[in-house]
Amino acid sequence: MTDRIVATTHGPVSVARHGAGNDVVLLHSLLSDRDVFTRIVPPLAERHAVTVVDLPGFGSTPRPEPGIGNFADVIGALLSEGGFDRSATVLGNGLGAFVALATAIRYPERVGRLVLAGCGATFPDSGRATFRAMAESAMSKGMTAVVEQGIRRIFTEDYLAAHPDEAEERRAVLGRTDPEAFAAACLSLAILDESDGAAGLRMPVLVVVGSEDEATPPDLGRDLAERIPQARFQLLEGVAHAPQLQDPDGFLAVVLPFLDEGWTNHVQ
Numbered sequence: 001m002t003d004r005i006v007a008t009t010h011g012p013v014s015v016a017r018h019g020a021g022n023d024v025v026l027l028h029s030l031l032s033d034r035d036v037f038t039r040i041v042p043p044l045a046e047r048h049a050v051t052v053v054d055l056p057g058f059g060s061t062p063r064p065e066p067g068i069g070n071f072a073d074v075i076g077a078l079l080s081e082g083g084f085d086r087s088a089t090v091l092g093n094g095l096g097a098f099v100a101l102a103t104a105i106r107y108p109e110r111v112g113r114l115v116l117a118g119c120g121a122t123f124p125d126s127g128r129a130t131f132r133a134m135a136e137s138a139m140s141k142g143m144t145a146v147v148e149q150g151i152r153r154i155f156t157e158d159y160l161a162a163h164p165d166e167a168e169e170r171r172a173v174l175g176r177t178d179p180e181a182f183a184a185a186c187l188s189l190a191i192l193d194e195s196d197g198a199a200g201l202r203m204p205v206l207v208v209v210g211s212e213d214e215a216t217p218p219d220l221g222r223d224l225a226e227r228i229p230q231a232r233f234q235l236l237e238g239v240a241h242a243p244q245l246q247d248p249d250g251f252l253a254v255v256l257p258f259l260d261e262g263w264t265n266h267v268q
Contacts, residue, residue: 005060008077014060015078016052019045023085024259026052027075029094029118029242030185031150031215033058033173036093039248040255048089048259053078055096057181066184068192071095072102079103079110087112089259094118094215094241095185098192101224104205105197114205115255118213118241120220121227122193135186138179146182147174153215154242166245198227205231206258208251210239 002017016034018041026037034052044050056074057063064070079088090111092100097119104111123131137145151160151170160167205228209221218235225233234254236243243251 006078006082008074008081010064010074010077011056011062012060013056013074013078013082014054015082018042018050018052019048021048023088024048024050025075025079025084025088025090026050027055027090027092027096027100028053028058029092029096029154030182030189031094031154031174032170032242032245033177035173036242036245040244040252043252043256044259047256051084053096055099055185057178057184063178063181063184066188068098068102068188068194069106071099071185071188072106075099075103076107076110079107084110085112086110089113089115091115091255092117092119093244095189098189098194101194101198104201104203105194108201108203111203113203113258114201115208115258116205116221116224117208117243117251118210118216118221119207119224120216121195121198121224123189123220128190131186131190135183135190138186139183143175143177143179143182147171150174153213154240155246156212156238156240159240159246195227198224199229201228201230203230204258204261206234206255207231208234208236208243208254210241210243210246211235211237212240215241 006013028034028036054061090100097116134146207221207225209218222233225231239246
């Protein structure tokens with residue numbers, strides 16, 4: 001593993017690189033950090049060069065102005081200037097999936113394929129209200145005010161009861177998150193709408209959603225997949241918002257075949 005800071009025209013980006021081969025770039029969710037991918041990196045790195053990214057505002061990567069497009073500019077600059085394949089795969093979960101989607105829309109020449117776990121084109125009014133409330137709570141009361149809500153979006157209740165150590169680990173991660181960065185990301189998601197842009201994508205896309213995902217329910221994922229010409233939808237039964245944590249084997253069982261289908265550039 002190699003940790004480094006990549007200097008880009010949109011600021012420094014903190015990354016960790018594993019393995020060798022074709023590039024797979026991993027973007028974490030709002031409710032976690034880049035260590036959320038620890039269980040799936042070794043199998044991925046057996047076949048690919050895997051780069052795990054600290055999203056803007058997380059880890060050592062400075063936060064941008066609010067707006068998913070600003071997040072996408074940072075990742076687009078990373079892909080363009082960080083020595084990656086022109087047809088890199090970008091895999092995101094939650095916030096990372098929305099950033100991956102926005103990056104592919106704005107920088108289609110840099111993305112060969114997408115894996116979007118827990119994603120949609122936009123949120124209904126109820127979802128937007130939840131993000132605004134979480135942002136307000138984090139800013140006014142600190143991260144302790146949103147930790148429990150966040151934990152129950154990552155995992156199902158049954159899984160939490162059976163794995164209390166993982167719940168504590170996620171509480172610690174959320175507790176370390178910068179409240180201002182968290183709030184900025186929440187507000188960015190609250191105004192997100194990539195419905196039109198998604199329809200213009202021409203690369204292969206895999207949309208994966210857990211059947212118990214309350215943050216991005218399955219219908220949002222289905223809607224997104226239906227908008228993208230080369231997209232397919234995969235439901236993971238019994239899983240919530242972080243399938244790579246709750247069911248890494250099941251997640252890899254659908255992701256690895258998609259990654260191994262070929263590494264040609266997408267249709268322009």
